[in-house]
Amino acid sequence: MIRAAGCVLWRYAEGGGDVVEVAVVHRPKYDDWSWPKGKLKRGETALAGAVREVLEETGMHCEPGPPLPTARYLAAGRPKEVHYWAARATGGTFEPNREVDQLLWLPLEAARSRLTQRRDRELVDALAEVLAEG
Incomplete structure (x- = not known):
């Protein structure tokens, strides 16, 4: 089992208001858009x-909040859990x-449209639910 972790990194959009933005990263090795x-x-x-990977891949410090759904899938034929x-x-x-060039x-x-994998897109809804709960 490959064990991994990451974050759906979010912020309020610059300029004020309550518009939420999330950070999506491009990994040149896989030519995909994903979460850190x-x-x-x-x-x-x-x-x-998860916090270490966010810092290494994005240069961003973060304050972790609630857990989101765990992704389980096969990576190169091996079970992976993120x-x-x-x-x-x-x-x-x-x-x-x-590791991350963009x-x-x-x-x-917009993030939902940009993310390559369906399993990553599902986390957009999970984050929206968490933020709506306050």
């Missing part, structure tokens, strides 16, 4: 790994890197 995530290190908790959290961005600066802050519907 990655494999856990030995002995690392899923939440610690634990996700809603996480509010609290600062930082994106620098393109080997980061876009998008409104929820």
Whole structure:
């Protein structure tokens, strides 16, 4: 089992108001748009790994919130489990890197259209529910 974790990183859009934007990342190795995530290190908790991956891939610090649905699928024929959290961005600066060459802050519907995998698109609704609950 491949164990991984990540976050649906969100913020309120610049300019005020209550429009929520999420960070989607482009991974050149796979040429896809996804959430920041990655494999856990030995002995690392899923939440610690999720926060570490967000910082490594996006340069963003975050405040993790409620857990979101776990994604389970086959990756190169091996079962993979990715634990996700809603996480509010609290600062930082994106620098393109080997794993992630682009980061876009998008409104929820635009993010849903941009994300490559259906399992990632489903997390847009999960985040919207969490934010609506306050």
